[in-house]
Amino acid sequence: MSRLPLEQKVLSENDRIAQRLRERFLERGLFCLNFVSSPGAGKTSLLEGTLERFSRNERVALLTGDIQTDNDAQRLARFGFPVKQITTGGTCHLDARMIERAIEDWPLESLDTLLIENVGNLVCPSSYDLGEAAKVVVLSVAEGEDKPLKYPAIFFKSDLMILNKTDLLPYVSFELAKARANALQVHPGMEIVELSCTTGAGFDDWMKWLERRRESAKAVAQS
Amino acid sequence: MHELSIANSILEAVRKERERLNGSRITKVGVRIGELAGVDPDALNFGFEVLVKDTEFEPLALAIEFVARRHECSRCGRVFTVVEYKVNCPACGSTDTHCIGGDELDLAYLEVEES
Numbered sequence: 001m002s003r004l005p006l007e008q009k010v011l012s013e014n015d016r017i018a019q020r021l022r023e024r025f026l027e028r029g030l031f032c033l034n035f036v037s038s039p040g041a042g043k044t045s046l047l048e049g050t051l052e053r054f055s056r057n058e059r060v061a062l063l064t065g066d067i068q069t070d071n072d073a074q075r076l077a078r079f080g081f082p083v084k085q086i087t088t089g090g091t092c093h094l095d096a097r098m099i100e101r102a103i104e105d106w107p108l109e110s111l112d113t114l115l116i117e118n119v120g121n122l123v124c125p126s127s128y129d130l131g132e133a134a135k136v137v138v139l140s141v142a143e144g145e146d147k148p149l150k151y152p153a154i155f156f157k158s159d160l161m162i163l164n165k166t167d168l169l170p171y172v173s174f175e176l177a178k179a180r181a182n183a184l185q186v187h188p189g190m191e192i193v194e195l196s197c198t199t200g201a202g203f204d205d206w207m208k209w210l211e212r213r214r215e216s217a218k219a220v221a222q223s
Numbered sequence: 224m225h226e227l228s229i230a231n232s233i234l235e236a237v238r239k240e241r242e243r244l245n246g247s248r249i250t251k252v253g254v255r256i257g258e259l260a261g262v263d264p265d266a267l268n269f270g271f272e273v274l275v276k277d278t279e280f281e282p283l284a285l286a287i288e289f290v291a292r293r294h295e296c297s298r299c300g301r302v303f304t305v306v307e308y309k310v311n312c313p314a315c316g317s318t319d320t321h322c323i324g325g326d327e328l329d330l331a332y333l334e335v336e337e338s
Contacts, residue, residue, distance in 0.1 A: 003334050006331060008330050
């Protein structure tokens with residue numbers, strides 16, 4: 001019996017494809033975000049609000065993942081930007097190969113922003129790199145402020161946490177300060193934006209974050 | 224529950240290695256999983272057993288090493304294990320520490336029976 005060391009990533013095949021995507025995105029100055037949350041936290045509403053605020057000549061495209069139905073793609077398509085639904089047929093997360101296939105026939109050079117809405121799930125999407133510049137985790141105040149402690153992986157790997165549905169705060173026992181502290185405990189220095197897709201409060205902060213990160217991605221591509 | 228896909232990726236790697244080692248029998252695969260990897264060891268074990276049963280891989284054991292989150296202090300350089308999200312440096316008390324490990328999802332080793 002002998003033991004052979006085998007130092008490699010379990011998901012090396014996914015990581016290899018994700019890296020290939022990342023390089024393609026970087027070359028073109030294409031800024032890509034991967035949105036993750038539990039089902040019903042408001043990813044699609046956040047994206048609707050975001051598209052609504054973009055001017056029509058923005059070069060934005062969306063991919064939206066679900067286990068079944070193309071409901072989200074239909075909701076998002078009305079803003080006139082290219083949208084494609086990825087139906088995973090049971091798989092609880094998107095992987096890099098699904099992204100590569102989905103954008104096969106898209107002219108990437110005509111885009112500068114790609115927004116990917118992952119399958120609603122706080123666990124599995126955290127393991128799969130999609131080649132994104134950053135992950136954004138959405139947590140709604142209807143869920144509970146201990147979620148970052150219960151699902152540390154996704155909060156640790158996300159650059160930004162969006163605390164959504166703040167309009168519901170008067171009706172739920174959710175302590176914003178505690179949620180922030182929990183997220184920062186898991187991921188010191190993480191950026192946090194509070195917003196409500198219903199009232200629009202806080203959207204300016206989110207759009208500013210997006211713009212700032214988009215600009216820095218462009219600057220990297222040009223350098 | 225993505226542990227089944229992860230178990231499948233582990234078996235893909237074992238399959239590749241088996242071709243490379245032609246003839247040698249692989250009896251155990253060792254993986255390292257960090258607490259921040261978002262992978263449940265029990266679910267992974269279960270998925271692995273299901274995928275190996277009644278296949279050419281049998282008998283093949285899975286050994287999981289679960290590793291804690293580690294931080295390094297930016298001030299004094301101390302490396303420490305983070306317990307219950309306490310990220311302050313145990314040596315100098317600084318809050319300026321950064322994560323240096325704990326999100327591993329690695330294939331660590333294979334145990335092989337010489338043919």
